[in-house]
Amino acid sequence: DSGVTQTPKHLITATGQRVTLRCSPRSGDLSVYWYQQSLDQGLQFLIQYYNGEERAKGNILERFSAQQFPDLHSELNLSSLELGDSALYFCASSPGGFPYNEQFFGPGTRLTVL
Amino acid sequence: AQTVTQSQPEMSVQEAETVTLSCTYDTSESDYYLFWYKQPPSRQMILVIRQEAYKQQNATENRFSVNFQKAAKSFSLKISDSQLGDAAMYFCAYSPHSGAGSYQLTFGKGTKLSVIP
Numbered sequence: 001d002s003g004v005t006q007t008p009k010h011l012i013t014a015t016g017q018r019v020t021l022r023c024s025p026r027s028g029d030l031s032v033y034w035y036q037q038s039l040d041q042g043l044q045f046l047i048q049y050y051n052g053e054e055r056a057k058g059n060i061l062e063r064f065s066a067q068q069f070p071d072l073h074s075e076l077n078l079s080s081l082e083l084g085d086s087a088l089y090f091c092a093s094s095p096g097g098f099p100y101n102e103q104f105f106g107p108g109t110r111l112t113v114l
Numbered sequence: 115a116q117t118v119t120q121s122q123p124e125m126s127v128q129e130a131e132t133v134t135l136s137c138t139y140d141t142s143e144s145d146y147y148l149f150w151y152k153q154p155p156s157r158q159m160i161l162v163i164r165q166e167a168y169k170q171q172n173a174t175e176n177r178f179s180v181n182f183q184k185a186a187k188s189f190s191l192k193i194s195d196s197q198l199g200d201a202a203m204y205f206c207a208y209s210p211h212s213g214a215g216s217y218q219l220t221f222g223k224g225t226k227l228s229v230i231p
Contacts, residue, residue, distance in 0.1 A: 002158070033218060043205060043221040056216035088157060100147055100166075100209070100217050105159035 004093050004106035012112045018079040021109045023091030025072055031096030032074040038087035049074055050096045086113045116141045118208050120222035127196045128230050135191045135225045137206030145211040150191045154202040201229040
């Protein structure tokens with residue numbers, strides 16, 4: 001158990017819908033990363049938040065957005081869902097800052113878009 | 115942009131034997147981090163080993179060791195005395211050495227390792 005929790009574990013929805021994935025980082029970690037794992041794209045970085053502020057952005061679609069709340073949990077919002085958005089979405093947390101600290105991955109949310 | 119390439123989609127090894135997984139990467143940076151992650155069937159991402167590019171000494175963690183060739187941009191993982199529990203997907207990953215505190219990971223496509231009893 002990494003100490004990172006993600007809810008829900010599984011999510012099945014239809015095209016065009018909107019969903020919210022939630023991530024609670026390890027106690028004390030300020031940084032949250034979101035990654036998408038799909039058959040087509042592999043594992044790719046989406047976005048990072050550090051202490052409530054966006055720190056880095058990767059291959060995140062405009063239909064996707066994220067935020068980190070004052071209690072440091074983070075949410076990834078996916079809207080106008082398409083079949084290709086079906087994937088495993090991971091969040092990872094780390095203490096953040098400098099120098100490097102290990103990222104601890106949550107168990108992931110499996111999203112299926114029908 | 116940085117890229118990470120794993121040229122072996124699948125590999126197999128006999129239990130108790132040694133196997134080496136290959137990884138190459140491309141970057142214009144001189145300082146960075148490299149990783150091997152393991153993803154068993156449970157889908158949990160587990161860090162196996164980490165290498166800082168500025169360190170010439172190859173990292174080791176118990177039965178896992180790396181061969182880091184900075185000039186060749188090569189980063190292979192050697193698993194010694196393979197065990198059944200080593201069967202998993204292995205991902206090579208790169209992270210910039212960021213003064214801004216962002217260490218996003220760029221992953222390869224992965225190598226599926228099977229361990230034969």
